[in-house]
Amino acid sequence: MKFVHAADLHIDSPLRGLTRYEGAPVERARRATREAFERVVALCLTEQAQFLVLAGDVFDGDWKDIGTGLYFVSQLARLRETACRVLLLRGNHDFELTKQLTYAEHVFEFGAAGSKRGKYTHLFEAEGVAFHGVSYAQKKVDKSLLPLYAPPVAGLLNVGVLHTNATGSRDHAAYAPCTVSELVAHGYDYWALGHVHSHAVLHEDPWVVYPGNTQGRSVREVGPKGCVLVESSGDRALDVRFMPTDTMRYFVEEVLLGPEDDTADLYEKVRHRLDDVVARAENSLAAVRLEIKGSCRAHAAIVAERESILGQIRADTIDRGGDVWLEKVKLSTSPAASIEALRAAKGLVAELLTWTDRLRGEDADTERLGLLRALEPLKKKLGRELEELEIVVEDEAWFAGVLDRAEALLAERLTSGAND
Structure with missing residues (x-):
């Protein structure tokens, strides 16, 4: 029996920090989260997985339009080709959105905490597996959801699906808090976690696994992103492999x-x-x-x-x-050439750098007025050309930048002979 464990798809989430400039592949970036999910679906089809487990945050919050939801449903429909069923859990980013969709019979959604509707456990006896999960009923879940998880079903492979910060990661809110030891003690064979965006195997035998998100969304999420392919043999031993899906x-x-x-x-x-x-x-x-x-x-x-x-x-x-x-x-x-070393040395460069120090020192205002007076003859000679340089000595940030550039040029131009 095979299943694919994915989480934190954040479909249509805007990728952050990407500068737009002429020739930049904007469209490829815009489609990245969708294409990553398409790779997850393709993996299920290629491997003929019996199940796809989605451990929360399929979406990223409010949709711009219904198109995001319809896209998701259309991708799930592809899984009918191999009779792959979907186990869907709602996380903190999509606790409401998935309720707006109508799913086909091959999609099994976990009930929300405190709700009388929906099931926390889905049994598939023919395949020898029981999936247990509790969806979020609201965005913020401060208490552990573990007390709502049923005991393991005897004779079956037991898979727990949970959206949680089990590692105490500072990069993610401490939702549905629990510890790895608590998960291990619960008696399931595999914990399919979501919420933390880095792939991590927290424990083996039983397995406690974060697949990470399927597509990195900013420079804070570096390296390969993907999902996990899990295969069980007759004795319920598991082979767990990370599979990249990021585009x-x-x-x-x-x-x-x-x-x-x-x-x-x-x-x-x-x-x-x-x-x-x-x-x-x-x-x-x-x-x-x-x-x-x-x-x-x-x-x-x-x-x-x-x-x-x-x-x-x-x-x-x-x-x-x-x-x-x-x-x-x-x-x-x-x-x-170090500016500080040049200041400490004797000679013309050190003298010039002493002058720039005065323009930063306690008497900077007086020194700058003197600089303005010194520029008057140059203004008369250059006229409009000098005006176009936009010299604004009174602007602190502008003036500090000019001094930095002047020092760098002095250090480079007046000491370059020593480097040639």
């Missing part, structure tokens, strides 16, 4: 630049890192957050031409053909 996979990657690296080296290292990410994405669209770090010669150009460099990185990514989406690029470099 878009999140990565957080670091690109480290060395002291001699310039912008050409930066672009080359980014390309190599993205090649590596694509190989690890296993034919999924890779959504990548890049952080470029290190003390390097490229820093001065990064400070002076930040938007241009970001644009070039994105252009190079688009040229790859759509296998990568840059969720964000963080430029966190520093000068190859």
